[in-house]
Amino acid sequence: MxxxxxxxxxxxxxxxxxxxxxxxxxxxxxxxxxxxFASIETRAVETMDSLTRKGEITKEVYVVRRLHAEPGETGDDLGLHFDLTVPLARYVLENSGxxxxxxxxxxxxxxxxxxxxxxxxxxxxxxxxxxxxxxxxxxxxxxxxxxxxxxxxxxxxxxxxxxxxxxxxxxxxxxxxxxxxxxxxxxxxxxxxxxxxxxxxxxxxxxxxxxxxxxxxxxxxxxxxxxxxxxxxxxxxxxxxxxxxxxxxxxxxxxxxxxxxxxxxxxxxxxxxxxxxxxxxxxxxxxxxxxxxxxxxxxxxxxxxxxxxxxxxxxxxxxxxxxxxxxxxxxxxxxxxxxxxxxxASRSVPSCVVVAVDTEQTRTTAMRVAAALRGRGIACEVAPKADKYGKQIRYADRRGIPYVWFGGVSGEVKDIRSGDQVAADARVWTPPKADARPRVIAGGQ
Amino acid sequence: MxxxxxxxxxxxxxxxxxxxxxxxxxxxxxxxxxxxFASIETRAVETMDSLTRKGEITKEVYVVRRLHAEPGETGDDLGLHFDLTVPLARYVLENSGxxxxxxxxxxxxxxxxxxxxxxxxxxxxxxxxxxxxxxxxxxxxxxxxxxxxxxxxxxxxxxxxxxxxxxxxxxxxxxxxxxxxxxxxxxxxxxxxxxxxxxxxxxxxxxxxxxxxxxxxxxxxxxxxxxxxxxxxxxxxxxxxxxxxxxxxxxxxxxxxxxxxxxxxxxxxxxxxxxxxxxxxxxxxxxxxxxxxxxxxxxxxxxxxxxxxxxxxxxxxxxxxxxxxxxxxxxxxxxxxxxxxxxxASRSVPSCVVVAVDTEQTRTTAMRVAAALRGRGIACEVAPKADKYGKQIRYADRRGIPYVWFGGVSGEVKDIRSGDQVAADARVWTPPKADARPRVIAGGQ
Missing domain, CATH: 3.30.930.10 (Bira Bifunctional Protein; Domain 2)
Structure with missing residues (x-):
């Protein structure tokens, strides 16, 4: 392909x-x-009848039909909604009671x-x-x-x-x-x-x-x-x-x-x-x-x-x-x-932390660290491969993830932007609020 | 209609x-x-070519075309996606770089x-x-x-x-x-x-x-x-x-x-x-x-x-x-x-509070109360009509809204379930956590 x-x-x-x-x-x-205001969602399709009521917009409608519709099959006269007002009108009438x-x-x-x-x-x-x-x-x-x-x-x-x-x-x-x-x-x-x-x-x-x-x-x-x-x-x-x-x-x-x-x-x-x-x-x-x-x-x-x-x-x-x-x-x-x-966005993934993996044999240790962080609402992922640490840091860097965790639940955490690495416990460590979630950055900075 | x-x-x-x-x-x-995991959304339509690759599913596809498509118009061979895997495969190829x-x-x-x-x-x-x-x-x-x-x-x-x-x-x-x-x-x-x-x-x-x-x-x-x-x-x-x-x-x-x-x-x-x-x-x-x-x-x-x-x-x-x-x-x-x-759901609207309206002339007072509550994350709405209080309470009750506010920013708030009404200031009053948002109730209770 x-x-x-x-x-x-x-x-x-x-x-x-x-x-x-x-x-x-x-x-x-x-x-x-x-x-x-309460949320509703309406189906993507409306009958062509209700979509074409406003004459001028008719030409912009997408018609929808089953590829193998049988001749004369009902439900064939459907189109995709072109706004959310026509569906609202229909929804209100249908559910007014x-x-x-x-x-x-x-x-x-x-x-x-x-x-x-x-x-x-x-x-x-x-x-x-x-x-x-x-x-x-x-x-x-x-x-x-x-x-x-x-x-x-x-x-x-x-x-x-x-x-x-x-x-x-x-x-x-x-x-x-x-x-x-x-x-x-x-x-x-x-x-x-x-x-x-x-x-x-x-x-x-x-x-x-x-x-x-x-x-x-x-x-x-x-x-x-x-x-x-x-x-x-x-x-x-x-x-x-x-x-x-x-x-x-x-x-x-x-x-x-x-x-x-x-x-x-x-x-x-x-x-x-x-x-x-x-x-x-x-x-x-x-x-x-x-x-x-x-x-x-x-x-x-x-x-x-x-x-x-x-x-x-x-x-x-x-x-x-x-x-x-x-x-x-x-x-x-x-x-x-x-x-x-x-x-x-400040990064391309939700993760705030990459938990590094020492060897494939100790991947479960990294999974325990990740579970401890997630349990307190900190998004993280375990490194996909027990590469050299430099490579694992680059994995984080390419995604804009600010922290890499080394060792077990009692381990060390590195802010890869400053290079600072400190001892930390995954049951209590919390990133600064500004790092917890991806941020929206305005003005192309 | x-x-x-x-x-x-x-x-x-x-x-x-x-x-x-x-x-x-x-x-x-x-x-x-x-x-x-990072969120993506893909367009609702894929080319029929990519949708029909898996033979067996062909018959279930919805075909989409412009109502007034010109003969020979390209982009006409589109269908609605029937899963999120075919779109993912296409998205990955298209954006792999x-x-x-x-x-x-x-x-x-x-x-x-x-x-x-x-x-x-x-x-x-x-x-x-x-x-x-x-x-x-x-x-x-x-x-x-x-x-x-x-x-x-x-x-x-x-x-x-x-x-x-x-x-x-x-x-x-x-x-x-x-x-x-x-x-x-x-x-x-x-x-x-x-x-x-x-x-x-x-x-x-x-x-x-x-x-x-x-x-x-x-x-x-x-x-x-x-x-x-x-x-x-x-x-x-x-x-x-x-x-x-x-x-x-x-x-x-x-x-x-x-x-x-x-x-x-x-x-x-x-x-x-x-x-x-x-x-x-x-x-x-x-x-x-x-x-x-x-x-x-x-x-x-x-x-x-x-x-x-x-x-x-x-x-x-x-x-x-x-x-x-x-x-x-x-x-x-x-x-x-x-x-x-x-x-x-415990109620049919997000509102936790209805701010009652004394007379239409004091609606702006009620709007100020509502703004103070919203400023602290409390969902509320101002009563649509300066009806008798009993009617305004019924407005809340029919929607499952637990509280009605009377008076100004320094006013009174009634829990309409218990009937308890207490003095309250809209700049500090906070509902119990269980009431703040609509709750999901399991087991048909």
């Missing part, structure tokens, strides 16, 4: 890179759980899209989603809660692992829509769609689209564009919108809701959130707050965490399930940082 | 069940890492097989594999190591979570093959294949197969069957084999290797391993030790953890990669225990 080539769009990690990913996922999970609402769940799983691979686009990638789903109703304060949980997660990744800091851009659909209505516009979705291109094409081109394609007057179009330029770190956006002299009840609602999110974020994660009134989010199921998030200094990666409020995640005819959620694109976030070595 | 029905063969868990699975995976991961050998890796991932669903058979299930892969050579002592790591894992699951104890049945292909050769048999694989049916059809039927189908003499067939009946908890199997009066060099090697495994297990995990000389393992790539594992009292589930030694996991022409590995069937192990409630 010749050496296989990587498959474009299906990134895989080397062991040391995977350690960084694991450290990230551990912090993500811990933060979600601290906020009371067994769930407590509001249902707070997180889900960290791979998803698949048959997109053309390019930088930042993958065919297989990992997402970490939180959603809060109500039965028939869901209080507005969850619109404040969901982005704060994600910002706290990103802040921990920044503080504990050295990932770049995040900046979340937040808007509220009611604010935009209420503003457009206050201007007398009926097809507000059409305006939103054009304003969504603001970052790509700039204000002048948007104004043109609004006047030429939608027939808005120059004055009305200018107001829409002026709204989109408002971006503030505090609730001063409220005053700036008011200055535009547009009024509607829905606008008031939106302003109030967005101010609440911004003010709460200023207390809990200061400096990480802005009110950015041009944020629209393409998918049309959002009905309230919408979020997008960039890594500071890595804005070119696009949004690494997005979401919002949707008033009808699912409905079974009798009951509806409104929700608010936000998704973190772990692969999109990590791959560029890992590929450039801007995040790395 | 009508309520969706579960998809046969694709089991999903409710949040409380998922907590049990997470607790199990955490212990599995921790134990593997204590032994120096970046790996350190012996390469110790663990992998906990879903796999897919298009099998007919039945009890204990799933179309999507989770496996946890460890393998040690050498470059050109791999020392025999790893044959002892791999099963001991898995037994230690199962012993921790038994001791810490209350899963049933495991019993591993071990044999060595060299022992059986050497024995058959000592009897003058040439097609030893054919004998092994028939002996593999011992548990299903019994000794008499196996004898018949050996004489009728393979033309062995009654005496030779009887020896083969006698060998298969030997099952001992210590190395006394060596004497019992010797008594059969068969000799060959390969037999000696096999006896010695198996005795080493058994003796090491008696020290490290006493009472959990037997030498069972009828164990054959159908797949023909094993070349040395082979393992099967049952849960005591749940033998009907079949083997929940199997593996062995293979001398050629992969080869690129220049180098070969021998390995030894063992796989734990997490879904097969857990689903029956979860379905009967023999394993359950």
């Amino acid at each position: 010749a050496r296989p080539k990587p498959l474009s769009g299906f990134p895989e990690l080397l062991p040391a890179q995977r350690m960084v990913e694991q450290a990230v996922i551990d912090i993500v999970r811990e933060t979600f759980e601290l906020h009371g 067994h769930l407590q609402f509001p249902f707070r769940r997180y889900q960290i799983q791979k998803v698949w899209r048959g997109e053309r691979p390019q930088e930042g686009r993958y065919r297989e990638f990992t997402q970490a989603d939180i959603d809060i789903v109500g039965e028939n109703t869901l209080a507005d304060h969850h619109d404040v809660e969901a982005p704060l949980v994600m910002l706290e997660t990103l802040e921990r990744l920044h503080g504990q692992l050295g990932l770049p800091p995040a900046r979340m851009h937040v808007n509220n659909r009611k604010l935009s829509e209420g503003f457009y209505r206050g201007l007398g516009i009926e097809d507000t979705a059409a305006v939103l769609q054009r304003v969504d291109k603001f970052d790509k094409i700039g204000p002048d081109a948007v104004t043109e689209l609004l006047t030429d394609e939608l027939g808005l007057s120059g004055q009305v179009a200018a107001k829409c564009v002026e709204l989109a330029t408002i971006c503030t770190e505090d609730d001063s956006f409220v005053g700036r919108v008011r200055e535009l002299g547009v009024h509607s009840e829905m606008l008031d609602e939106g302003l109030d809701a967005l101010a609440q999110v911004i003010n709460a974020a200023r207390i809990q994660v200061p400096g990480r959130m802005v009110a950015d009134l041009k944020i629209a989010r393409g998918l049309d199921y959002y009905t309230g707050t919408v979020y997008e998030t960039v890594l500071v200094g890595y804005e070119r990666l696009g949004s690494i965490s997005s979401g919002g409020r949707y008033d009808s995640l699912a409905t079974d005819g009798k009951r509806s399930y409104p929700g608010v959620g936000i998704s973190l694109g772990l692969t999109r976030l990590l791959m560029p940082l890992l590929a450039r070595g801007e995040l790395a | 009508a309520r969706p029905k579960p998809l046969s063969g694709f089991p999903e868990l409710l949040p409380a069940q998922r907590m049990v699975e997470q607790a199990v995976i955490d212990i599995v991961r921790e134990t593997f890492e204590l032994h120096g 970046h790996l350190q050998f012996p390469f110790r890796r663990y992998q906990i991932q879903k796999v897919w097989r298009g099998e007919r669903p039945q009890e204990g058979r799933y179309r999507e299930f989770t496996q946890a594999d460890i393998d040690i892969v050498g470059e050109n050579t791999l020392a025999d002592h790893h044959d002892v190591e791999a099963p001991l790591v898995m037994l230690e894992t199962l012993e921790r699951l038994h001791g810490q979570l209350g899963l049933p104890p495991a019993r591993m049945h071990v044999n060595n292909r060299k022992l059986s093959e050497g024995f058959y050769r000592g009897l003058g048999i040439e097609d030893t694989a054919a004998v092994l294949q028939r002996v593999d049916k011992f548990d299903k059809i019994g000794p008499d039927a196996v004898t018949e197969l050996l004489t009728d189908e393979l033309g062995l003499s009654g005496q030779v067939a009887a020896k083969c069957v006698e060998l298969a009946t030997i099952c001992t908890e210590d190395d006394s199997f060596v004497g019992r084999v010797r008594e059969l009066g068969v000799h060959s060099e390969m037999l000696d090697e096999g006896l010695d290797a198996l005795a080493q495994v058994i003796n090491a297990a008696r020290i490290q995990v006493p009472g959990r391993m037997v030498a069972d000389l009828k164990i054959a393992r159908g797949l023909d790539y094993y070349t040395g030790t082979v393992y099967e594992t049952v849960l005591v009292g749940y033998e009907r589930l079949g083997s929940i953890s199997s593996g062995g030694r293979y001398d050629s996991l992969a080869t690129d022409g220049k180098r070969s990669y021998p390995g030894v590995g063992i796989s734990l069937g997490l879904t097969r192990l857990l689903m029956p225990l979860l379905a009967r409630g023999e394993l359950a």
Whole structure:
């Protein structure tokens, strides 16, 4: 078998890179759980019927069938999920009788899209989603809660692992829509769609689209564009919108809701959130707050965490399930940082210690030392061969393992970085905390 | 949308069940890492070419293709992996220049097989594999190591979570093959294949197969069957084999290797391993030790953890990669225990505390309390509605959350099980350790 080539769009990690990913996922999970979100996993496949409900995404689905499926075999119309929202909607409907609402769940799983691979686009990638789903109703304060949980997660990744800091851009659909209505516009979705291109094409081109394609007057179009330029770190956006002299009840609602999110974020994660009134989010199921998030200094990666409020995640005819959620694109976030070595692990194995082996006859002695260390939570491995000690030290060195143990339970331990070797007892010796587990090293050091 | 029905063969868990699975995976991961195994994940898809190399499994593969694949599009010949060994072989070849050998890796991932669903058979299930892969050579002592790591894992699951104890049945292909050769048999694989049916059809039927189908003499067939009946908890199997009066060099090697495994297990995990000389393992790539594992009292589930030694996991022409590995069937192990409630979680959410809300105007006070608790690692959630306290307590009760907090950071905390309510400060109050995280409860209590 010749050496296989990587498959474009299906990134895989080397062991040391995977350690960084694991450290990230551990912090993500811990933060979600601290906020009371329960984990679920859903099957990788959904029926094509539920996957193709959102027309535009149809073409990106991977279809799955048994190689030797019999003709007419049922269960053949399956596809891999392309996000974790469609599966959540199905899971909630299927299990509603067994769930407590509001249902707070997180889900960290791979998803698949048959997109053309390019930088930042993958065919297989990992997402970490939180959603809060109500039965028939869901209080507005969850619109404040969901982005704060994600910002706290990103802040921990920044503080504990050295990932770049995040900046979340937040808007509220009611604010935009209420503003457009206050201007007398009926097809507000059409305006939103054009304003969504603001970052790509700039204000002048948007104004043109609004006047030429939608027939808005120059004055009305200018107001829409002026709204989109408002971006503030505090609730001063409220005053700036008011200055535009547009009024509607829905606008008031939106302003109030967005101010609440911004003010709460200023207390809990200061400096990480802005009110950015041009944020629209393409998918049309959002009905309230919408979020997008960039890594500071890595804005070119696009949004690494997005979401919002949707008033009808699912409905079974009798009951509806409104929700608010936000998704973190772990692969999109990590791959560029890992590929450039801007995040790395201090070693490629979990082991903190290699227990050297004198001769193959005394391997059981080394195994006893290892068992004593493991019994106290110290990861270690026994050297695979009773080589000369120099070779056994190199075995540790090549893997970045900091310590080599010589002799029995009462033996000696060498820090191979400094060369210091001291007498030690495997029943009590403990490595410095910084050495116990592989560490994540930021900044390519 | 009508309520969706579960998809046969694709089991999903409710949040409380998922907590049990997470607790199990955490212990599995921790134990593997204590032994120096590094985590990798491989993509869900492999080329059909590499998946269909083992002829017999072909029919169980799920093929994957883009819904709107263009005719002749490459990358279309993909299937979902049906185990974690084929991906490992490919990963090792692809990354051999970046790996350190012996390469110790663990992998906990879903796999897919298009099998007919039945009890204990799933179309999507989770496996946890460890393998040690050498470059050109791999020392025999790893044959002892791999099963001991898995037994230690199962012993921790038994001791810490209350899963049933495991019993591993071990044999060595060299022992059986050497024995058959000592009897003058040439097609030893054919004998092994028939002996593999011992548990299903019994000794008499196996004898018949050996004489009728393979033309062995009654005496030779009887020896083969006698060998298969030997099952001992210590190395006394060596004497019992010797008594059969068969000799060959390969037999000696096999006896010695198996005795080493058994003796090491008696020290490290006493009472959990037997030498069972009828164990054959159908797949023909094993070349040395082979393992099967049952849960005591749940033998009907079949083997929940199997593996062995293979001398050629992969080869690129220049180098070969021998390995030894063992796989734990997490879904097969857990689903029956979860379905009967023999394993359950003490609550359905991670939260240890619900922070009650007085009025919607003081929700920020409750948020401050929650932040103080989370800052010290206590999972909590703020009540979704400023209902009457009785309703907020019922919110906690329905989820199994043991504590409700009233008032501000200097407030009161109620243990809703006992009804005890005491003054407490959110900056210092700590729940009893047993309440901090959801616990796994065994035995359906």
